[in-house]
Amino acid sequence: MKKSRIAGVGHYVPDNIITNDDLTKIMDTSDEWIVERTGIKQRRWFTPGKDTVANMSAKASKMAVERAGIDMKEIDFIIFATSTPDYFAPGNGVLVQRELGLQGIGALDIRNACSGFLYGLSVADQFIKTGMYKNILLIGAEIQSSALDKSTAGRSNAVIFADGAGAAVIQVTDLENSGILSTHLHADGDYAEELYLKDPGSSREVRLSPEIINEPSFRMQMNGNVVFKHAIVRFQEVINEALATNGKTKDDLDLLVPHQANLRISQYIQQKFQLPDEKVFNNIMHYGNTTAATIPIALSEAWEQGKIQEGDLICLAAFGSGFSWASALLNW
Ligand code: COA
Secondary structure (H helix, E strand, O other): OOEEEEEEEEEEOOOOEEEHHHHHOOOOOOHHHHHHHHOOOEEEOOOOOOOOHHHHHHHHHHHHHHHHOOOHHHOOEEEEEOOOOOOOOOOHHHHHHHHHOOOOOEEEEEOOHHHHHHHHHHHHHHHHHOOOOOEEEEEEEEOOHHHOOOOHHHHHHHOOEOOEEEEEEEEEEOOOOOEEEEEEEEEOHHHHHHEEOOOOOOOOOOOOOOOHHHOHHHOOEEOHHHHHHHHHHHHHHHHHHHHHHOOOOHHHOOEEEEOOOOHHHHHHHHHHOOOOHHHEOOOHHHHOEOHHHHHHHHHHHHHHOOOOOOOOEEEEEEEEOOOEEEEEEEEO
16 A cells, blocks of 8 residues: 655645734724634635735635656646535536646545545545556635625624635655554534625526525525534544544654634633643744635645744644535645
8 A cells, every 4th residue: 555645745824914004994893802702813825816815815726836856747636625616516626737738637625614635635635545546636625705795794704704825736645654553534414504704696587686695595504502512622623533542642643734724713722631731833823714725825835934934743623514524634
């Protein structure tokens, strides 16, 4: 059986910075409320006509491929995790493929929202283990801001969700001290409507009408308290599952990179595992919650900051809409 590793990571975020103070000009909120409840100080929102999910992803992908030390033409498969695709159909995989000049190779889209990047990592790992592919481009990217209700009525979501793209090259390896050790995927559809964006849904008689765009179902809806309570339990379970599967303990970890849902959730997990600050990477303060993009953006920044070294034991964990949750344990 072959083994896979993350060989390179990259990211791109739109240059349009929205601070908490900027939000106070369009809705009834405050920097104090947002920082206290979410930890977010600023986020990036896309510029219409300039940024697309596909072109942000292409920029992140070029960075990841360069850092992996390979040529773009060596990519033999694309996995694209997003819950906010540029088109209803086809998926974003083919759009980024075209931007990168990789026509002909397979492109798969994954719609597992916040867990999407880790679901994609697991799929990539299986394809590489079986020998089917050698260099898979795995992307997590979102434009959430165009579906947010930016009035006071939508403030609890509008202050959290944001835009950005991250990418990783998942590569076959025979390095002894580097590789994905295990991935763990879970979901519970009983909670599908606790965090969801219903419309434009296909099961309506008319998918899109002038009336629908004014309904709450056309915006993301979140039951924040329920999400919070489940997240803190599932994060712990799935991190413990990854450690136990590999005979490791939390003391073996060099770095935990949690999905950047909310700084309070990350801090709760950190405290439960009694991890020191330098072993948990957070950047939600600067970027908000970019759904499928948070983990690759965080990995890319952690790597840039020298917080990840070859061989380090790293745990990635995510929870979100579905509910779905996942983890991965790997040596960098
Ligand atoms: N600014 C100011 N006030 C706000 C606000 C905002 N942006 N959003 C909500 N409020 C108000 C509410 O209207 C409510 O006012 P009321 O008491 O007068 O009714 C009050 O603040 C408390 O609202 P509530 O929703 O109970 O706050 P909360 O403490 O649960 O925090 C979240 C809301 C969304 C921050 C919190 O539930 C949360 O973090 N949940 C997890 C979300 C998450 O991680 N999602 C991503 C999953 S991938």
